[in-house]
Amino acid sequence: MSEGIPRAVLTEALREQIKGREVLAAVFCTFRFDPGFFEREILPALFDVQLHQDPQIRRVQLEEALRPLAGRAAVYYDPGAIVTGDGTACLDVRRIPVRPRTGYFHPKNAIILVRDPSTQERSLVVLTGSANLTQAGWWENVECAHLEEIGEHGRSRTAPEIQRFLEHVRRMARNFESHIALDDIRGLLRTVQPIVHRSANHRLHPHFLYNGRRGAMALVDQLDEIAGQRLYGVNLEVLSPYLDDADASAPLKSLIDRFQPSKWRVLLPEEGGVARCRPELYDWVRERGGEWGRLPRAVLARGGKQAAGATSRTVHAKVYRFFAEDWEVTLVGSFNLTNPAHSGGGNVETGMLSEVTTDRRPRFWLEKIEEPPPFAQPVGEDDAVDQGYVPLLARFDWASGQAEVLWDGAGDSPRIEVYDRGVHLFEIGRLEPAIWTALAADDAAILRERLRETSFLTAVVGDQRGIVLIHETGMAHRPSILLDLTPADILRYWSMLTAEQRNAYLAQHGGKLPGSGADLAVESVPVKPVDTIFDRFAGIFHGFASLRRAVRKALDEGRVEEARFRMFGAKYDSLPVLVEQVADDSAGDPLERYLMVLCAQQLADDVLDGFPAFWESDPSGVFRLEQALAVRAVLRNQLVARNDAEMAEFLDWYEPRFLKTEAVPA
Structure with a gap:
């Protein structure tokens, strides 16, 4: 460096x-x-x-x-x-x-x-x-x-x-x-x-530090145990955007008393030219022989430009630098210069301590402050935290449709009112602590509908209001953001060989989404015109063969969830979605729709026979797929009605042979 x-x-x-x-x-x-x-x-x-x-x-x-x-x-x-x-x-x-x-x-x-x-x-x-x-x-x-x-x-x-x-x-x-x-x-x-070993060839190995657990050492003790004598008597520089609201800094005193730095400098937390610390703390640092500093304007300037009147960026970095003439040891991470951060059992914090390569003598990053600035009320990183905190957890499983809540506070919960953007959704009665409790079916249905638009809820307990972020699982069954692919679009998407082709195709169809920029140019995916019955049927077989290969490959390699997305999911290219689209009378020619459903049934039978444990692992997905596949009888009746009795005899002969043989090459 x-x-x-x-x-x-x-x-x-x-x-x-x-x-x-x-x-x-x-x-x-x-x-x-x-x-x-x-x-x-x-x-x-x-x-x-x-x-x-x-x-x-x-x-x-x-x-x-x-x-x-x-x-x-x-x-x-x-x-x-x-x-x-x-x-x-x-x-x-x-x-x-x-x-x-x-x-x-x-x-x-x-x-x-x-x-x-x-x-x-x-x-x-x-x-x-x-x-x-x-x-x-x-x-x-x-x-x-x-x-x-x-x-x-x-x-x-x-x-x-x-x-x-x-x-x-x-x-x-x-x-x-x-x-x-x-x-x-x-x-x-x-x-x-x-x-x-802590070091090799007189060079410190990187060390990952963390605290906030029972029995953990204070940060100063961890530094001493790892680097020991190397940190004594050298220069120390501390960048921390938050300090304790106190007349003296206990964590800084511990560092200074332990390592006795030859020279030390501390970042002055500032906002709009005003220091966010007590003036007594400012004087205490000076009296202890330390210096206050600020980063150069070039570092603080937005966009790297120092234009006149340009606003400065907020310093949020936490860095502790120990350096001598030809080496530097730096702690980078989340440790503010505060008691909760430095004590072993306070906040959960992490940092990486490492020796930095130097190609010249290290110097202070901070520019020394000579004149005391104006002062304002100190602020902490946890300011405004917990003011709206209600210890309610919520989760929703898209596969089962079940919604659950848990009270993470001490003792039983009071009555909780749940809102979404000012709209009252439902009420939760008394909850025992640390136990997941299922919501009523009607409330779960309300939550499912709201999750299509937002993952936040507002929980109200008395005069306390808190934001709850919902934990979602079973995401294969979550309706896709993209909802307007036709059966032909889905088959074409299955057939694409590369991620680049699929990515461009999604960009093309994503341009139709509500809220997307209507004037944005999107790259089109070259598609061969479909003019003949051969092209149409070959496209159907090719699309299903591609899907079959993808599902089997995912299952063979242990990527069960990826296979679940394709076989049982609710995404734009999931198999149940295609079959449900085919069931729509406006989806095209009954013969093509009938053939698509036969291919889907053949694929379902293949997965059931080859991977029974996977099939049994998702009862809700299987139920949705089997319900959709029931449209085969309707389509068959339509074909018979359009022809004569010989068509019924032909389909009686054709269907079992199609479903039992490898009609689609894998």
Whole structure:
């Protein structure tokens, strides 16, 4: 590292680290969580696909890109810090609230399991930083992050530390049983051989630090245990946007007393030229021999420009730098310079401690402040958190249609009124703590309908109002964002060979979505004109053969949820959706519709015979498919009515032979 401050765009840095590899699972941890922004702007960094600029169309494309993960993307967040933003959540992401018994769930991490398609090598991309999953965190603030990679069956100092942290997260998310993304990542970490030494060749190995658990050491003790004498008597620089509302800083005093820095400088939290700390604390730092500083204007300027009158970005980074003449050790993460962050049993925090490569003598990033600024009331990162918090959890299973609620507070719940954007939905009576309770069928139906538009509810208890983010499962059965594909469109979509073709096709049809930009240009997918009976029937057979290959391949490789999306789901290209479209009298020629239903029945029989356990695992999906397939009798009667008695005799002979033989080559 040079004396300059390293800079990068967070999403671009993450995308560059993934390098187009296949994402198998992804776990995010955050304090503040804006689920709409996360889906629109952060999730795309995981996928090497060209996404449309229109948000609605991009969501349709992301819905397709997420299919191979099928529930293996998860966000763990503090339920008291939900940000409703300007949108809602609708994609297949597990949204799991984590509420520690003391303090807040405050880490900011992205841990992504990737696989190289050419070598099949798997590894973890690990991002540890300060940015919440919000627009401010990923687009606006000055943030910090550390990226590293852990290879399967490799060696790592951080792997066992990350493993223990994820186990702690799983225990804290005690109200949810399924954590498949977390378990997949922990599975890879178990293959990694731990590095037991703290350093090698006088160079510190990276260390993953976390606290907020019983028996955890304070941050200063963790730093001392890991780096020891190396941190004594060198320069110290601290960037923290939040300080304790006190006349003196206990965490800073601990750092100074323990490591006795030769020179030390602290970021002055400012907003609009006004210092957000007590003047007594400002004087205390100066009296202890420290200095206050601020980042250079070039770093704070929006868009990297220092135009006159331009507003400055908010500093939200948390960085602790220990440096001497030829080396630097840096802690990057979520640790504010506050008591709850530094104590072992306060907030849940994470950080990455690493030695940074230097090509010249490190210098302070902060420019020294000579004159005291004006002061205002100090603010904390948890300001406004919990003011509207009601400890109610809600989840909805699209496969069964069941909705459940859980009271996560102490003792039984009072009566709870549930609203959506000011509209009263239903009332919840007394709930025992920590027990999932099913809502009445009518209330579940109301919730199902509301989920088509929003994933947020407002829970009202007395004069307390809180936002509840609904946890959704069974997403294969969630109606798709894209609802207007015809049977011919679906068959054509099944037949497309590459992800690029499918992506362009979705962009074309996504342009018809309500709310998408009508004047946006979308790339058309070249389609061969269908003029003859041979072309039409060949297209039907080809589409079903492609679907059969995709389903069997997914099941053979253990991607059960992906196969569920295709066989039993409610998406635009799911098999039941096509058959239901075919049942519509306006869907086209009865002969073509009849042949499509025969192909669908043949595929259903093939999957039932080849994968009976999969078939039995989704009774609601099977029921929907079998109900749809019952239209075959109606279509058969229509064909007979249009012809004569010989047609009935022919179909009696033809149907069993078609269904029992490989009429569609696989």
